[in-house]
């Protein structure tokens with residue numbers, strides 16, 4: 001590691017984001033101009049140093065997007081990719097005219113496989129192309145990045161010669177891509193170290209694809225060897241298996257600052273919102289167990305882990321969910337959960353229970369978990385409802401409902417609901433069937449909170465199709481969520497509403513107790 005050179009100080013690492021260029025090369029990830037501007041502004045706001053906004057010569061639409069991003073972006077450098085062709089370089093320069101800090105990124109392959117079979121040139125001709133095109137790019141812009149495509153399968157002596165040619169022609173950043181994700185960390189580290197030693201004043205960049213699942217590991221190995229720029233994408237989207245994921249690189253550097261001794265400008269708290277934003281923009285769901293941003297990244301299920309977390313979160317968490325913009329860790333209740341987690345959940349709902357009743361609840365909960373993958377809050381409330389001894393909060397559960405249309409925008413609903421084991425039937429009107437049902441539930445439970453948000457979407461297709469509804473209620477400025485799944489969307493929504501109401505009732509009891 002180069003810390004000695006830096007007097008033991010933390011070394012700044014430049015984050016070059018290529019979500020809008022290499023990321024968009026993921027099959028199916030095309031973005032509209034409006035979406036690209038929104039993603040670029042978000043990247044700028046989170047502290048990305050260089051935004052590769054597109055490949056100007058690829059299409060007039062891409063060139064227009066780079067122009068629009070160049071006008072919009074205030075802090076980051078904006079970059080366009082260009083092949084080693086004069087027309088590409090001109091198109092890149094034109095598209096960057098309005099950028100406050102423009103960069104032209106030009107590349108040519110250096111591996112014999114590419115030189116012989118794709119370019120059909122000699123090594124000497126490739127060196128001449130590098131010299132000519134980098135000089136040409138330099139005539140438009142001071143900041144030139146040059147990439148040796150397929151660098152990791154290139155002959156090292158020839159790669160060194162190519163890098164020397166690009167540097168002499170005026171390139172200020174030299175990128176060593178692992179274009180086909182072929183490298184392994186130790187080998188890539190050695191390659192970067194050799195180049196850094198030969199060209200100590202050049203800024204080397206790493207750009208690693210994930211074909212063997214080593215994109216991030218290779219990028220970090222490159223940093224250890226002295227690379228000062230990392231090329232990456234949000235959620236690791238990109239050509240084939242994708243690029244190194246920005247969130248993983250940033251958090252590895254931050255969490256293991258003791259090892260890497262470097263830092264980035266990224267505001268890590270913006271990572272999770274950025275990840276969700278890109279996922280929904282390109283329509284690629286994030287795998288649940290994805291590092292840093294997956295739905296399970298800060299969720300603990302096993303009893304041993306939950307017990308540790310309740311005692312001290314450092315036992316099973318190496319970073320805080322809040323540090324990447326996730327609200328909090330979760331202890332989910334499932335078949336691997338233990339008594340500590342269930343007790344914790346019951347205490348959260350402010351439900352008092354004798355040890356004996358708790359033991360019976362725990363057994364019922366375990367039986368349910370053997371039948372279902374995860375027990376929902378709603379399931380748990382039903383179990384707890386069976387042990388209600390009058391000293392607990394009111395627990396409501398929906399039995400059935402019926403709606404009918406009265407006028408053009410007028411609906412009546414009749415809801416049957418069980419509250420602490422007693423069944424009530426209540427009617428109400430609303431301007432839609434759901435509104436009428438929600439009004440009826442509010443009136444039955446005497447919980448008149450304001451509906452803050454409501455979302456329902458499908459969670460599977462075909463015969464297993466289910467709707468998942470998420471409701472957030474605002475109870476005098478305090479927000480409570482409820483969620484439920486059902487094959488019927490209205491039933492899922494009604495049950496989600498009841499779930500949120502139960503949380504409000506629990507909280508009201510807590511306040512009464514304190515008073």
Ligand code: KIV
Pocket residue numbers: 022081107147148149150175177178179180207209
């Ligand atoms: O993977 C690659 O080699 C590239 C270059 C164009 C930098 O994306």
Ligand code: ZN
Pocket residue numbers: 022177179207209239
């Ligand atoms: Zn690439």
